[in-house]
Amino acid sequence: MDETRRELPPPPFQRVPERGGRRRRDPLTRESIVSTALRVLDREGLAGFSMRRVAEELDTGAASLYWHVGSKDGLLDLIMDEVIGEQQVPDPEPERWQEQIKDVARTMRSTIRRHRDIVEISIGRVPMGPNALRYTERVVAILRAGGVPDRLAVQSYLLLLSVVNGFTMDEAGYEAETEAGEVPPLEEGAEMVGDYLGSLPADEFPHTIEVAAHFADADQEGRFELLLDLFVDGLAKRAEEA
Amino acid sequence: MDETRRELPPPPFQRVPERGGRRRRDPLTRESIVSTALRVLDREGLAGFSMRRVAEELDTGAASLYWHVGSKDGLLDLIMDEVIGEQQVPDPEPERWQEQIKDVARTMRSTIRRHRDIVEISIGRVPMGPNALRYTERVVAILRAGGVPDRLAVQSYLLLLSVVNGFTMDEAGYEAETEAGEVPPLEEGAEMVGDYLGSLPADEFPHTIEVAAHFADADQEGRFELLLDLFVDGLAKRAEEA
DNA sequence: TTTGAATTCCGAACAGTGTTCTAGCACGAA
DNA sequence: TTCGTGCTAGAACACTGTTCGGAATTCAAA
Numbered sequence: 001m002d003e004t005r006r007e008l009p010p011p012p013f014q015r016v017p018e019r020g021g022r023r024r025r026d027p028l029t030r031e032s033i034v035s036t037a038l039r040v041l042d043r044e045g046l047a048g049f050s051m052r053r054v055a056e057e058l059d060t061g062a063a064s065l066y067w068h069v070g071s072k073d074g075l076l077d078l079i080m081d082e083v084i085g086e087q088q089v090p091d092p093e094p095e096r097w098q099e100q101i102k103d104v105a106r107t108m109r110s111t112i113r114r115h116r117d118i119v120e121i122s123i124g125r126v127p128m129g130p131n132a133l134r135y136t137e138r139v140v141a142i143l144r145a146g147g148v149p150d151r152l153a154v155q156s157y158l159l160l161l162s163v164v165n166g167f168t169m170d171e172a173g174y175e176a177e178t179e180a181g182e183v184p185p186l187e188e189g190a191e192m193v194g195d196y197l198g199s200l201p202a203d204e205f206p207h208t209i210e211v212a213a214h215f216a217d218a219d220q221e222g223r224f225e226l227l228l229d230l231f232v233d234g235l236a237k238r239a240e241e242a
Numbered sequence: 243m244d245e246t247r248r249e250l251p252p253p254p255f256q257r258v259p260e261r262g263g264r265r266r267r268d269p270l271t272r273e274s275i276v277s278t279a280l281r282v283l284d285r286e287g288l289a290g291f292s293m294r295r296v297a298e299e300l301d302t303g304a305a306s307l308y309w310h311v312g313s314k315d316g317l318l319d320l321i322m323d324e325v326i327g328e329q330q331v332p333d334p335e336p337e338r339w340q341e342q343i344k345d346v347a348r349t350m351r352s353t354i355r356r357h358r359d360i361v362e363i364s365i366g367r368v369p370m371g372p373n374a375l376r377y378t379e380r381v382v383a384i385l386r387a388g389g390v391p392d393r394l395a396v397q398s399y400l401l402l403l404s405v406v407n408g409f410t411m412d413e414a415g416y417e418a419e420t421e422a423g424e425v426p427p428l429e430e431g432a433e434m435v436g437d438y439l440g441s442l443p444a445d446e447f448p449h450t451i452e453v454a455a456h457f458a459d460a461d462q463e464g465r466f467e468l469l470l471d472l473f474v475d476g477l478a479k480r481a482e483e484a
Numbered sequence: 485t486t487t488g489a490a491t492t493c494c495g496a497a498c499a500g501t502g503t504t505c506t507a508g509c510a511c512g513a514a
Numbered sequence: 515t516t517c518g519t520g521c522t523a524g525a526a527c528a529c530t531g532t533t534c535g536g537a538a539t540t541c542a543a544a
Contacts, residue, residue, distance in 0.1 A: 166408015230476035
């Protein structure tokens with residue numbers, strides 16, 4: 001596991017091909033592997049994602065990938081950074097920092113949702129690739145521009161990552177309930193949940209039954225915005241106090 | 243995958259042994275399988291967790307487990323519910339509801355940390371086992387007793403689950419950086435992270451460098467309490483307004 | 485008591501996995 | 515030409531989740 005992560009000499013990061021080799025018309029590169037791997041992951045899901053499957057897509061054998069990415073785990077690290085790199089973080093506008101932070105979170109959520117199963121991959125990983133670093137830099141810039149003290153800025157940045165990740169993770173869970181091909185997401189499953197909760201024995205679950213209807217209409221959007229409000233409002237208040 | 247979940251007639255949940263069978267001196271039961279499986283999981287981690295490994299621990303073959311738990315996925319569902327069942331939720335004391343909710347979250351965090359890799363397992367799963375239902379009932383009871391309106395109670399309950407899960411997930415990540423046997427957790431890894439961030443090129447990462455020290459002393463405890471404060475304060479405010 | 489069905493157990497096999505080993509190819513430099 | 519380095523891959527290893535079919539055990543009815 002995870003030899004790549006250890007091998008990477010910190011900043012340069014890329015293994016530059018130097019002199020010749022048994023070339024193919026379309027030689028393998030780290031980049032081409034990562035981007036096809038991400039494509040495979042999005043199409044087949046994490047369960048269907050294997051080194052052989054990725055290799056097949058590149059018309060080669062699984063063994064060839066190992067020279068470039070070290071291990072499956074290393075490849076997943078790279079995929080992670082690639083996905084982080086998709087997110088654009090705006091330049092700081094100090095008087096709008098609260099809305100900007102919310103936008104950062106919204107972008108993060110939609111990016112995660114665009115790449116199914118990416119949340120699973122992010123789990124044991126501390127993202128430290130070049131894109132992750134740039135991302136950190138720009139988000140911290142917004143917080144500091146808004147007057148959030150350094151320590152609180154770091155704490156809340158880390159918190160924001162966890163919290164949005166956690167939210168989207170659960171969301172992905174509800175959606176995964178319906179199998180791959182089907183589309184009718186979220187609503188139907190949630191309704192069944194509500195019905196089920198409503199049918200519980202009344203003596204043991206009085207509260208659950210009374211609020212079952214609210215479990216039924218799982219207003220994810222509203223819940224996410226509630227989270228952002230709680231987070232940013234509280235943060236702004238604490239930033240002022242300091 | 244996941245036949246068990248579909249097969250389970252909702253409430254009864256348990257497959258009761260009825261008439262005879264090829265018994266062993268210590269017959270397999272769903273309970274015994276789940277509890278040894280949880281033990282194996284805690285000891286070996288999710289990567290080392292396999293049906294064969296669990297079966298071995300029970301002096302049997304992997305195939306035998308399938309009659310009781312349907313699939314590996316089904317077994318993981320059961321493990322999930324078992325872990326939820328470990329958590330005690332106090333009876334509502336309306337005037338202390340905010341502190342009670344924080345305690346619920348703290349208990350949740352420590353339970354997750356006691357069972358390594360449980361967070362990974364929770365990911366695509368909507369917990370609906372008997373213990374999960376009881377848990378929901380009692381937490382919702384506290385919120386309603388505190389005067390939180392029904393809809394907001396449900397939203398914030400779901401949010402609380404996601405958010406604590408997410409927080410602990412990241413935490414687990416940092417700890418997993420150091421390999422199984424070693425103990426020196428958290429602090430050392432975080433220090434290296436801080437050093438690394440401090441050594442970045444100054445022109446591209448001005449903010450990151452200036453706050454690198456705060457990344458270094460990863461005050462998880464403080465960050466978790468910050469999260470709880472943000473969450474409960476904001477919730478209380480919104481509950482009052484309504 | 486014998487029979488028959490229901491239930492529980494499990495060895496063997498299948499298709500698939502991540503990874504390593506090894507041999508080989510192709511090119512630039514000596 | 516020869517050499518070494520960078521790169522490509524086939525084959526094999528140990529492992530995975532799961533299914534199959536049969537064997538063992540028990541209880542209810544005959």
